[in-house]
Amino acid sequence: MDKKNRYQGNNGRGNPANKQKTEGLSWGRQVVLQLLRESPDRVQKVFLGKNAGESFARQIKTLAADGGIAVQAVDPDVLSDMCGQANHQGVACRSGDVSIMDFEDLMKTLPAEGPLLLVVLDHIQDPHNLGAIVRSAEACGASGILFPRRRGALPGGTVVKVSVGAALRLPMAGVTNIVRTIEQLQEAGFWTLGLENKRGRSLWEGEMPERVALVVGAEGEGLSRLAAETCDDLVQIPITGKTGSLNASVACALGMFEWARKWGPGVNLKGK
Template identity: 40%
Template structure:
């Protein structure tokens, strides 16, 4: 018995799909032998830096550099061309490579056409940082980071701290991100200007800072006072914890005061780097910013006087760290492919896209 109509039932189309044609499949022809391995991104070595801001800051700061890789586009940037010429004149090997090669070298990072192999960033001990800050002529502002393992957060904090006038960072040797290329890229050059003290025990270091006259405040959502109410005068240490766990219980006990940032929306918390930047801005607003009006320039920052001869190169964390080989395997792999050594005598006004034939002829193979 037909329920809705007396019309003859139409034959249903065949629901079976025809076999999928080979040319519709999302398949790509295999790469030539050796191509996949030569351009596949790998984890970058710890002594590599990339990105224009980070590498320019390193080149200008005079940190020892072992090798530079860059693309032809760097020739159209006069400042970079001059820095590359100076590096080559000092004996640094400068090689021109493709964007794909740089991508492999930096682990697929946004390299902006340049990477370099450099000596580790210099760090100081805590007494040297305290002594250097004693000569500032203004109230020192330091950051202490508790269990911050995300390199992007660390890089963002370093960038904000340097820009807003902090005088240094206290970083534990364990359970903390190191001063890697990822940190330097996010910091956008700030790492070359902000002193970093590596310490074995953060809480003992906080006690040392207290003995030197610093007040220690910690950022925590259960803080007893808001950021607007907090006393931010005098020599100050701002302690920030990790996003997941925040400040450890022992670190909270070593803080003179816990401060919270009130939130109005449904989002329960802020990114660690954002919360730190907000606190640093409040310190600056009450300090060097209070007399600024309109387009008046900011006062120049006073840097701690530090003995760079006593600085120590950044070391890998002891916990779970592997010894770094003398020549990183990734760097060695990158140099196995045919490379181009730059002829840096080419005029700065040349466009590598418009006169590629002349450009290629000016390169030393």
């Protein structure tokens, strides 16, 4: 398969110094507010820009006080330096790390029967794509994300930010071998569906089993050869325009919501 036609995206390899500096930090108004409301036990300290609006600052301080969390006022330039020049929107917080489970521990949390969606990431590189995938996965009712512990993006501050805190709620498991993981999921009764770009049947055609592991490849490279060969089936998203490919997180979201359209928690909603 032509690598140029694979799902595209940035490689996510930023400045290592910035990556280390922002580790454990989450930023952005919506993210910090959501953490303070839903997971205050995970928040260790809030850094509030001195130029934050009075109304927003009051809201942050009230929520932090309710959770017994310290708030430190900092200059905007200091906050920008802490967040690696990211768009922090005047607030950041230091939170506990994203909980990364082992494969076996994740499987123990899953019900033995009924619809289930897991997402297997075959070396996604860009933390922004990982965050977007996690956000969509939680929104559609997926039960967990599996990703390689090496040679791929790992959950951190950027992933928490982009996922709007979903990375702190959705079970996430690190694995050592993607192909072996696909095989183990097959042994556990999951239909493994590889998402490709230029081969496989249309995602809109055929049956969608109720217990699916959706396997998504890396930006630029797509699924590895062995991962594609191991999957039970390969599907592609029909594209009629001249673009030729979709961002990995967008393609993954379409795949997840195609499962959710039939089996997701909102499938019986009427008039909403």
